[in-house]
Amino acid sequence: MIATASALGRVLAKAIKAPIPLPPFKRSTVDGFAVLAKDTFGASSTLPVYLNLIGEIEMGSRKPPPSLMPTKSIVIHTGGMLPNEADAVVMIEDTQRISENEVEVLKAVAPGENVLLKGEDVNQGDVVIHSGSILRAQEIGGLMALGFVDVEVVKKPRIGILSTGNEVVHPEVDPQLGQVRDVNSYTLSSLIEKAGGEPHRWGIVPDNFEALLGVAKKAHLEDEVVIITAGSSVSVHDLTSNVIEKLGEPGVLVHGVAIKPGRPTILAVADGIPIIGLPGNPVSALLIAKIFVSPLIQHLLGIEGAAPEAQLIAKLSINLNSQAGREDYIPVNLVREDDHWIAEPVFGRSNLIFTLVRAGGLIRIPPQVTGLPAGSDVVVELF
Amino acid sequence: MIATASALGRVLAKAIKAPIPLPPFKRSTVDGFAVLAKDTFGASSTLPVYLNLIGEIEMGSRKPPPSLMPTKSIVIHTGGMLPNEADAVVMIEDTQRISENEVEVLKAVAPGENVLLKGEDVNQGDVVIHSGSILRAQEIGGLMALGFVDVEVVKKPRIGILSTGNEVVHPEVDPQLGQVRDVNSYTLSSLIEKAGGEPHRWGIVPDNFEALLGVAKKAHLEDEVVIITAGSSVSVHDLTSNVIEKLGEPGVLVHGVAIKPGRPTILAVADGIPIIGLPGNPVSALLIAKIFVSPLIQHLLGIEGAAPEAQLIAKLSINLNSQAGREDYIPVNLVREDDHWIAEPVFGRSNLIFTLVRAGGLIRIPPQVTGLPAGSDVVVELF
Known part of the structure; x- marks a missing residue:
């Protein structure tokens, strides 16, 4: 139960019935x-x-x-x-x-x-806002018109984030030789926040089984979803899946997805808690979280059905090749030309977070498509 | 200066130069x-x-x-x-x-x-994020990678909201005969919040010159923009413009716009402070604020250029007529049919806030167009 005046963007937990007609009189x-x-x-x-x-x-x-x-x-x-x-x-x-x-x-x-007329907007007893609705400006106004100054909203699902890597240090620390600062804890927190969840950062965990299992068990108890971002290397990746297998049943469901970037992704469930193992590369981690974590949060929030999504259509600036059977996501920079947008692919390996800083959106090449010619219309998902 | 971890959606005040190369080593x-x-x-x-x-x-x-x-x-x-x-x-x-x-x-x-390679992502000294950039997940991550755990963001512009009307009561109050609850203070607060501003509600002011001028003067001193939502009636509307004329130079610039709904809109500047007089009808007030207040907040935030905006294209379900020389905004409900969306106009007078609760978006009919036929493709601006 929160103040309606602070409920913008939250999800309604129970349907609202009008206690009075609106307008209340002629x-x-x-x-x-x-x-x-x-x-x-x-x-x-x-x-x-x-x-x-x-x-x-x-x-x-x-x-x-x-x-x-x-x-x-x-x-x-x-x-x-x-x-x-x-x-x-x-x-x-x-x-x-x-x-x-x-x-x-x-x-x-x-x-x-x-x-x-009295009741021309809503009649007394009408269900005026359904449960699972996202509260926009007009719903906030409608609630106020009916006298609901407090409103029951869905609790934000808490999403645990574990970053692993012996070479990873907290951003406040001056990295020594061979060390790099933690990026994924913060890009993922932002994504979770935007999707309506509450990020719960567990910090940086050393690359060893006992340490990772210890923190993962705590997160599994406290959070509704657990995300482990590991190095994408073979050895570290096995560590993540071994830890997940110890958390509960049924364990790892998917180990590797046909998506670029992001192949070494793990999808798992441990005693009812979804566990997602993300690649360690910041670009892959963020894109894969967009594909798997955001919809999961929407589902946990009880948002029903797919909301209409706006699209930006742009002309591709160059030819793009893609491997059949794999879904490719390519960051693009958007440039206005005359009456249309040009999508210029931003190339850069998935280790380089500033590749995404230079990008305004993403284009997706579906598995059955082997490439897109320059000048073709592409759908750009804006960040 | 705020914590970078809490800066999602804020606007960068000063360009960021990379103090180190990324990656920092090979x-x-x-x-x-x-x-x-x-x-x-x-x-x-x-x-x-x-x-x-x-x-x-x-x-x-x-x-x-x-x-x-x-x-x-x-x-x-x-x-x-x-x-x-x-x-x-x-x-x-x-x-x-x-x-x-x-x-x-x-x-x-x-x-x-x-x-x-060392510096393959960014070189030391490169400007990596421009001032006026909106901080997304990737910018937050990039800042952390460079060790910026605090960041200088643009202060949210404070937007004063005055609701007038002797018949208007606070939403907590049980309305007596002839009274209605305040809606506009809250729909406008939500819109301002979404646009990146800080709403500052001055409450409900009685419909008289002295009372309104007194509160408006305080808002003019404390806020960066002042919004007065008045009844759209002739008498009350004159009251708003008379009060605005006393606040400073040059005063009222525009009194009435060729937009439906929202004709009785006032645009003014008083000693450098923009003052906007909105219609009292909740639907008109919210739509006009979307057209005039949101871009003003973007401008005050220093966001440069028009960001690419996604669009939803839908098929209009019925014929729509529109008067030449007037811009019309029509709320629509979006229904999925096969592979496309149908836009069904939601009719309801601009006094009825739940008209907008039933709508997923808006379509705009430009001044030179006198109508749109059923089945035509329309651009829907999502709420």
């Missing part, structure tokens, strides 16, 4: 005169109708508006509450005030004209 | 044997080359790797630091270990093969 949509529509029939600028003025409906007065008898009218403002009997409002622009007590109506109004 | 991209490439020339499985093994480069050892003389090699792991003299790495898969001290090389390697 309202005017204009400044003018509340009337009985039939009293204005035939009115025109050449043949006006004259109505007796019985007062003014003050905004927010809390008093019920006075009754409106035939041939009478009353001053009303935009949003004001109509008298029970009134069924239309004549706009002030279509009238001429004759005196304190009389108004000339220069245009007929139909019943319902310039009026919002 | 690294192996595979598990194998560091060699002098020329020693392997001509090697094949039928005619292997034999190299003397002089040891192993341990990960994170902090000691400089030993020198490598011709015909010698050394065990290296992925990410390991190459000896100065080594210019290639033979993958473990392309070797056969003969003994403790000897390895058989079954495949020749070219100079640079399986090696990341």
Whole structure:
């Protein structure tokens, strides 16, 4: 349960039913005169109708508006509450005030004209926001309109991140010879945050079975998903899968995927907790997390169905080759030319994080395609 | 200056120069044997080359790797630091270990093969992230790789929000006869938050000149932009523009825009502070804020140029008419059909916030277009 005012982007845990109708009463949509529509029939600028003025409906007065008898009218403002009997409002622009007590109506109004009916937006008892909905500006506003100043949202799934590598040091540390700073803990935290999860960094774990198993067991107890980013080397990779096998049943389901970059990916489940072994290369780790971790978080949040996704279509600047049977992801830089975008592949090995800094998006070459010619239209997934 | 780990989505205030090269040293991209490439020339499985093994480069050892003389090699792991003299790495898969001290090389390697050069990602002194960049996962990772654990970001511009209306009450309050709850303060806060600004709610101000001027003056002093959402009625609208004229020079620049919904919009500047008068109807207020307030926040954040925007193309379900000379925005519900999306206009007057709750996006009909036929392709801006 959190304050609705801070709930932007969160996921609704329980469907919201309207406790009151909206609008809660019959309202005017204009400044003018509340009337009985039939009293204005035939009115025109050449043949006006004259109505007796019985007062003014003050905004927010809390008093019920006075009754409106035939041939009478009353001053009303935009949003004001109509008298029970009134069924239309004549706009002030279509009238001429004759005196304190009389108004000339220069245009007929139909019943319902310039009026919002009680319940026209939502009826009392209607389900107005479904559970699993992402709360956008309009849902926040709708909740406030109904008086829900607090709202029950889905808890952010906590995603454990373990970085391994004897050569990896905390970013605060000055790396010594042969050492590099941890990148994956932070790129993955950002991705998790963006997908709606809560990153839980376990820090850097040495490349040995006992140390990794010890931390992985703690993460398995505390987190809803565990991510282990290992070096992509053969030896270290085996270490990760051996540790995962000790965490629970059924263990490793997939060891290696036909995706470039990111081949040495591990997908596993240990006693109901998804465990994902990511390559150690920062580019591969981030791309594979985008493919597997983001949808997993969406699923844990209870977001139903695939949301419509916007696409950017660009023209490929050069020929690209791809191996059949493998899915390729290629970072691209986007350059505007005349009325379209050009996608320029950013080449760089998957070890180089700044390759992605130079890229505005990704293109995907599906397994059955062996290449894309220069000038072809490609779908770019924006970062 | 904030922690880089919490800087996702913020805007970089000053360009980042690399204080070190990345990688900081020559690294192996595979598990194998560091060699002098020329020693392997001509090697094949039928005619292997034999190299003397002089040891192993341990990960994170902090000691400089030993020198490598011709015909010698050394065990290296992925990410390991190459000896100065080594210019290639033979993958473990392309070797056969003969003994403790000897390895058989079954495949020749070219100079640079399986090696990341020092500075191959970024050189020392390179500008690697420009000021005005939005920090994504990869920028966060890149900053960490370079040791920037804190980063200077642009302060979120503070946007004052004043809601007016004698009939408007705080969402916590049970509305009495003729009263409605405040919606605009919260929909606008959400929009501002999403655009990268900091909403500053001044609450509900009564519909009178002195009260509104008093609060507007305070907001004008404290905030970088002031938004006043008024009733869209003629009388209240004049109140807003009269108040704006008292705040500073030059005052009101635009009074009314050719956009539906949202005609009674005010654009003003008072002594350098942009002031925007929005219609009181929640739908109009949110759409107009999307058109005018979001780009203003982007500008204040120093985000340069228009970012590539993804689009969703859908087929319009029905004919839509539009008045020439006016820009129309129509909320649409998106329904998947076979391989494409159908955009179904959601009709509802601009007073009804739940119209937008039922909508997944917006379509825009430009001023020169008088209508769109059913079945035509339309660009949907997703919410």
